[in-house]
Amino acid sequence: MNGLMITPRARRTGIVFNRSTFFDILKFLALIALLTFLLYRGTKSLGYNWQWYRVPKYLFQFEEGKLIIGPLIEGLMVTFRIAAFGLILAFVFGLVTALFRMSSSFVARVVARGYLELIRNTPLLVQIFFLYFVMAPVLGIDRFVAAVLALSLFEGAYASEIFRAGIVSIHKGQWEAAHSLGLSTFHTYLHIILPQAIRRLLPPLTSQAISLIKDSALVSTIAVYELTMQGRAIVADTFMTFEIWFTIAAIYLVVTVALSIVVNIMEIRLKIVQ
Amino acid sequence: MQGQPEREYIIEVEKINKTFSGGVHALVDFSTKVRKREVVVVIGPSGSGKSTFLRCLNGLEEIDSGSIVIDGIPLDDNKKHRLEIRKEVGMVFQLFNLFPHLTVFENITLAQRLVRKKKKEEAMEMTVNLLKKVGIPEKANNFPNQLSGGQQQRVAIARALAIMPKVMLFDEATSALDPEMIGEVLEVMKNLAREGMTMVVVTHEMGFAREVSDRVIFMDFGRIVEEGTAEHFFTNPQEERTKLFLSQIL
Numbered sequence: 001m002n003g004l005m006i007t008p009r010a011r012r013t014g015i016v017f018n019r020s021t022f023f024d025i026l027k028f029l030a031l032i033a034l035l036t037f038l039l040y041r042g043t044k045s046l047g048y049n050w051q052w053y054r055v056p057k058y059l060f061q062f063e064e065g066k067l068i069i070g071p072l073i074e075g076l077m078v079t080f081r082i083a084a085f086g087l088i089l090a091f092v093f094g095l096v097t098a099l100f101r102m103s104s105s106f107v108a109r110v111v112a113r114g115y116l117e118l119i120r121n122t123p124l125l126v127q128i129f130f131l132y133f134v135m136a137p138v139l140g141i142d143r144f145v146a147a148v149l150a151l152s153l154f155e156g157a158y159a160s161e162i163f164r165a166g167i168v169s170i171h172k173g174q175w176e177a178a179h180s181l182g183l184s185t186f187h188t189y190l191h192i193i194l195p196q197a198i199r200r201l202l203p204p205l206t207s208q209a210i211s212l213i214k215d216s217a218l219v220s221t222i223a224v225y226e227l228t229m230q231g232r233a234i235v236a237d238t239f240m241t242f243e244i245w246f247t248i249a250a251i252y253l254v255v256t257v258a259l260s261i262v263v264n265i266m267e268i269r270l271k272i273v274q
Numbered sequence: 275m276q277g278q279p280e281r282e283y284i285i286e287v288e289k290i291n292k293t294f295s296g297g298v299h300a301l302v303d304f305s306t307k308v309r310k311r312e313v314v315v316v317i318g319p320s321g322s323g324k325s326t327f328l329r330c331l332n333g334l335e336e337i338d339s340g341s342i343v344i345d346g347i348p349l350d351d352n353k354k355h356r357l358e359i360r361k362e363v364g365m366v367f368q369l370f371n372l373f374p375h376l377t378v379f380e381n382i383t384l385a386q387r388l389v390r391k392k393k394k395e396e397a398m399e400m401t402v403n404l405l406k407k408v409g410i411p412e413k414a415n416n417f418p419n420q421l422s423g424g425q426q427q428r429v430a431i432a433r434a435l436a437i438m439p440k441v442m443l444f445d446e447a448t449s450a451l452d453p454e455m456i457g458e459v460l461e462v463m464k465n466l467a468r469e470g471m472t473m474v475v476v477t478h479e480m481g482f483a484r485e486v487s488d489r490v491i492f493m494d495f496g497r498i499v500e501e502g503t504a505e506h507f508f509t510n511p512q513e514e515r516t517k518l519f520l521s522q523i524l
Binding site: 171173174176177179180181182183184187191192195196199 | 334364371373
């Protein structure tokens with residue numbers, strides 16, 4: 001292969017470093033430089049008074065050698081909690097809805113379809129308001145629970161279509177083999193169908209998880225003090241609109257990219273096992 | 275195996291009909307009975323209904339009318355009956371249908387644990403024995419896609435045997451194999467027949483039929499056209515359609 005060295009690492013990751021890779025990186029750096037320049041020109045013409053030096057203390061600060069967590073990081077922790085509970089619930093809603101849609105029971109199919117269409121065809125913001133202002137007093141739940149519930153119901157509807165696609169994609173022969181061995185429908189799903197489907201579903205489910213994390217910003221509208229809400233409060237106090245919002249965007253970016261990387265590693269591992 | 279005293283029937287099929295949604299009448303008033311320890315080979319052109327017949331026997335296809343009784347249990351709407359029949363009937367498919375995410379060992383152990391509720395040690399012992407029986411004990415920890423077609427089909431046979439069925443169904447078990455691998459799978463099937471397993475085998479392998487079958491059924495258009503020993507089909511087929519079909523496959 002043109003005397004090209006394929007290192008063990010390259011074999012594992014599929015990345016081969018050669019001259020064209022070098023030029024690719026050069027082009028990428030040029031693009032970044034151009035974008036930075038444009039951004040600089042844009043903000044310059046704004047006449048905005050940048051005060052980046054005031055931002056770090058909203059992340060964290062040291063006082064007398066002790067680490068004090070700032071409101072943005074506090075908000076991020078709340079976002080994490082919302083996202084964690086939300087994701088678990090969303091996947092449960094998604095899986096149950098998918099199974100309902102494929103079940104032989106007419107009622108289950110109608111319920112699943114109704115939920116799916118209702119959620120997909122109305123704005124998330126309205127759903128959050130509905131749950132918090134209308135349902136929460138009836139059910140006696142606080143704003144955090146209402147937020148988690150609204151988000152997971154919303155993302156769950158989308159996740160259900162992903163689950164369904166994954167389950168349908170498993171070859172009919174797998175069902176027949178399980179059936180002929182006397183496995184129940186439950187055991188067939190648990191041991192045969194879902195383990196195979198999950199491998200195919202990881203990439204689209206990751207997108208859904210990222211959506212959930214970003215959409216969690218919307219629960220700031222019902223005054224849940226997550227990352228975005230903290231940001232709004234700080235902006236109201238300090239008028240550092242751009243600094244704070246850019247910082248928040250960067251935090252979301254770091255979180256979602258980290259999630260993507262983790263899932264990528266999981267995917268590679270699952271492939272090796274199979 | 276002629277001349278032996280009358281045995282109890284283990285499969286009783288009475289006038290079953292099956293029409294597919296496309297309007298194809300796959301089985302037409304189809305009746306037959308299979309004795310315990312009998313090996314029945316079903317032959318016939320593609321689309322003659324032989325696979326459908328097999329798939330009706332363990333409930334993979336629903337019949338429109340008629341009755342199927344396996345080992346005294348009627349295959350009806352009763353879920354308990356259906357489950358019981360699925361446990362008593364093992365099936366081997368043309369395309370193996372092994373579980374790709376499980377090792378060979380796990381493929382064979384799974385149903386023993388879940389369906390037969392065996393203890394772990396018992397199931398493991400049985401799996402080891404079954405793998406020896408089909409001649410690939412060294413492949414226990416491989417995944418199906420690391421095996422040849424012939425090896426995969428032998429694992430599939432071991433997997434079906436693991437639930438200790440009373441009847442084994444073979445749906446064109448060697449049709450998807452490369453020619454050099456057909457022999458090894460047929461060998462396993464022949465051994466099984468000699469051990470006295472009741473078998474219904476859809477195949478085109480007339481050599482197999484001649485060696486181990488008690489009866490051959492020739493089907494066309496969802497009906498039995500001719501029925502007899504393998505020898506009868508080789509030496510003295512009666513129907514024109516049978517002769518034509520045999521001349522094409524032999």
